[in-house]
Amino acid sequence: MDLYQKIDQKTQEIEEKKKLVRNLERATARLQDEIMMLNEKIEQTEDRLEHHGHELVYRRQRLKELSEVSNPQDEEQAVQKQVSAEEAQSFLRNIEKDIKQKILNLISRREILDNDPQELFFFEGQKFEIKPNTIIHTVKVKYISLLLPQEEDRGMKTVPKEATFRITRFTTLKDLRATACEYWNLAPDNCSLRLQNFTTVEKILDQPIDSYFMKNTVFPELWLTENDPRISKYTNKPEQYIDDPTVAIKEDNKSAEVSQIQKAKQEKEKALNILDNYRGLKYYLPPRIEGIEEVEEKRLHGRDTSCCTALFLVLLLALTIYIIGQRRDVTKEYWLQSGISRFAMQEDSNGQTFYDVSSKPEMTTWIVEIVGGTLFSSSTADQNYQKLMHRMQLVGQLAIRQVRTREMSCPRSDLDTRNYTCYHRTYSSSTRQEDTIAGGSETWRTFETASTNGIDSTWTGYLSSYDGSGYVQYYDQSEYTYEKFSEDYNYGVSTGWLSKSTRAIFISGNIYHPSSNYWIYFNAIYECSVDGLVYPSIIETVAFTPNIFTRSKGATTADIFRIIFSLYILYVYVMTILEIKDGKKNIQHALSFQGILDLLLIIFIIVTVGLTAKVDEDEKKIYQDTKYTDLRSTAEWYRFYHNLNACTLTLVLIRIIVFLQVNKRIFILMSTIKNASQNQIAFMVILISVLSSLAIIAQSIWGQNLFMFRSFPYSFLMILLLNVGHGDYKTMFDLDLAWSVIFFLVYFFGIVYFLFAAFMGIYTDSYKMVRLLEGYDDDQNTWKKKDLMLWFIDWIPSFAKRLIVELIFKESKKKVKEEEEEDDDEEID
Template structure:
């Protein structure tokens, strides 16, 4: 048994050695075969290279020749002489239905025989078997000049047709044309009538004489005959697989950055949680506990209206006096404390109430347009003292003087509370009787400009601050309401002089890890109305702290690197492609591809630099310390501008995605169908721009008329901007019911007219333009669609080196199989 085992092991070893020797021999044989076929493969490779170069040179020569053929030399036209420089020759090959068109350059001395010989030589047919006919079916004699074959204004087009055999009988029209009307007689007939059939001749010539007029009746055919075939597009040669991969990777990275930095729904629910506390209606004090919902909330004797339901100054004071403190400081009930905004958010620092007032007039200095009328009324009416307050706040009309009584009151109440603990002192350091300029509020408190419905309001004004997190909420509510009572009695918010009241505060939500900068403000125009408005902006003060946020930053760096690659390499490739096709390189920058490439790279640079500068200066802990101001050094800090920057950066990210989506559309032009539709859209937009210029004045007129008609009693038409938006809504079917409530006849007429103008006419015009553009592009584009076989896909997807290696390996495999 041991002997058999040794023999078996020896046999296995011999087999292994035999396999190794066999592999070595086969390797040597392959090496020998490769060396033997080396020169043949090199010859094949050189041959392919020569063929490729020859094909490229031929295409380039054809392009240069086509440019030369289509370029017209400058000539001096002689007055009164008909000149012809280009003739279109049409030819239908035997047993085919496709019509070929070829343009020939001619001069005044070119005759028909020369043109016929050139055309036959081009198409490879015998000149003896073909003739040239006009589109009126008239044969062109060889000794005639080409320019004499056409009438003035006739289309310069000839048909190359095969000669008819003499054995074929003449046509019936020809027989009738040559048939005598009477028997043959000697001499001239006395009646003077012609011996031939004039009706037959007229019938034959009828088509040729009226051809142009009949063709003009068919506008589409006449237009197409005048168009030249478009040159074949070279767009497919510049679309590379690597570019598609680059842009697809950029799309994935952009979506990843956006979705991770702003998860879906977080910003909305965080802002809505703040809004819901301040927009609800609450019961007035002294009223039996009830729910102010539904119709009950409309009874202002029982409930304080919600923020958006505030209509009068009493409603505004009730909202400030009852709704606002209940949001920040919990009201202790017999059983439990009611939930407040602090139950779900961290209240950061102070809540600020800021007002802007205009100067109180001493006489009639602000009655600019109606000075004479006001003077006459004051003179005629006994005891009348009519004055005009400034409509808006400007540098010359804004009240900046100190309210001495209010300032003194505030100094006294803050001095009394100086010994209290910081968490128990609800009042801030801002004195409501002292005016603070916009520069001071901007530098020390971060307050910026705020946009309202009537106008924009800068950071200046009289401010009072209250700490939102206190140890004794009940006492805080008492102090807050006592201060409001005094401020109301002192006309801090005046019925005639106050133009805006702004309530601002900042919160932080633990669950969403988001801050909110909130501004609730009342605009008070001089007509006594109250316009409530609010703006809650979620944001993060720093985005480079956690490991995940650093990962997002690295992804942005990768995205920016791809953008630099697009700007340098893809931009160079696109410009080189334009130059290779005899166009200026700058055409790339004014094309859709160039605009989207430059736009997305610029936007990526902006977002990265903006985020780095704005959200990497201080840590989150430092921002919390500034907002809380536990040392009472600066008071309220506004984060509105930071929140605006945070949200605007995401808007720029959205613009990046828009550019990317349009750029990806350009790659779908590899499909011939998409390419034709792409060209049709481009052609349609050119015409649509013209029609838009016709429609825009009419739409502008509707906007102005709507402002004049409905701006008196509908807010949506109170200005030209609002009227433009409301008119577009009207076109979409969103009719403001107040339009019909106020004036039924005018509302119906304007609605129908606007619908007919924009919806019916404009939409149908665009559809017609697009159909016409697609029809023209489809018929004039003679470029065949790409055939995507295996060889074409490899050539398109792989670099030239890889294709050569693949072909060499394939050739080696074929030679081995033959051996």
């Protein structure tokens, strides 16, 4: 027991030490950030000292010049004149103030409130809502004059001088500073305007005052201070150096403040309860964003919007486009496929094409005349049938395969069916016929499984799904002419090749096109129902390359780099999940839109690179093989590989759009889509349920007569296509007028005009909410040169980044100084 207790104690000690290490790491990170902030403040202080030093030198020179020119008597006369001028100016200013006050009282219709401006703010820093008809026409400015050092030592406080200035819609903060400095006889360049919290407004001096206060809901009151190093003491501890009611701390009012805070908390709880009960009220409240600075910092300088992410995404896009372009030529594939299809769609002696065949004798005629005449040479046949072989080569043998189903007991044994034989409708391992076909000793009369004949592909048609098993006839192009092929195939038909149990015929082969270095797999399929009719299914032609590595070796290198770049996206994905958010790991990112997008992109890239192993056949071996080789699976993998590559390209483009959220307007649109997605998913449940019920109704009404309504999946797809006007409306109404009228009235009024229109309402509502939260000034956070430079070097370590920033800004300061000195020299000259 003692040993277990010691182990538990040691384990607890280790856990405590780990927690201590994590706390120390966090404290170290905070200290590093504080050091960077202090360095910036030191640089600002040095700039101010330098500016103040220049001003002192200028004043000394000016004073020296005046002392050299004037004498004591002139100085006394100048002082008397200055005193008399100041008295006259003060008298005129008082008269002007009285006139302005009377004018304001006459033209102002607003009710005068005695409330303290601080009472206009809600609890926890929420800003009050300014009504649209609010007009700001005056601004109060308080000038803080510095005390003498001995006065500061005695604990004296400076009393700010107050003045109210009239403004217009076009008055800027710079104009207000100049007017206030002129009022107190100060130099504008040596003064600064500050907000109520003593932060400077130097960066927004050119902004109109009225719009600034209206936009930021700041009370129109500013401080005016001189650019003196000692002013930092006054702004850091205003209650110690400034005698003003707005900054004084009264001990007697602490209990009152506590009660006000408690009251504010209670009011907040009441307000939240009201918002929960009346959810619509939140759409009419002023916007409020929690941690807006953190959100903006993450949006502008997060991992998803970093310079490395932008570079890797652009390279990933370029590599994907390069791979698609090097390994496939869709235009060439189209013309090759079209050439095969045109020969297959020729008319036989009965004037029928592939899709006109409806019986087994007609099918036999089409196979003999069109397939045989196209692939096998003859001196007597029509020359149109031989054009294909002048341009392409049949590789291996032509395979004509059929599948059969066994007999079964008819469902109604109690009825007299007059010796009618029933067969299984669908083909499977349990229903297929495997007996040898009687009538001869040819090899095609023996049933072959898929593993025996090497046909490993599976095909799904209208009536059933078929594997590679069955009875197969092989025809070698070097051994057969058109006449011999016609004689041999007709003999097989007459000796039992076709019967009532035949369910499908497959005519398959491989063609090589030397000019384009492409292979074409073709497969013409006829399905035979139990009622004896033949249904032409499809002429499947696929132009492809069995070995994609032979087309471009550079694409393989590009695949390797794509894997490397996908690992970086995986790093961003994992680090975002492990990021601490509100004291917890950001697990929700794994199920977010961006998290799922990153995960799909990584999976698609890895899968596409892995699929290249499926399209790596030995072309030379296939070309020299005299037997039939089933290349359908390879052709399908080829198409699937390129389809997946195209999807990967789409995901990369969407991921680049997510990165472009660094732009505020794109961020607004993406946020609108994200916020709307939750309501859209809930709405899709309703919409899919309604559409499914309508699909069942449509299948019941028209399923017997119209091809696109024969099964539920096709019927559901057709319901969606009806929305864009696709459908044989005349036939629908001819089949059942009453039910068609009822169906379309419900469909168009219930689905088109109501449910589909709800999508726009969801987007509009989401956009309104995003705009309320983010504001309407998209250019507010426009980057400057410094921000752009920090974005470019954001990927390097912090210490190296700090050194680069210091070097660049020192050089820029040197250039500014040199330019100023050159300007001064020019003025002196």
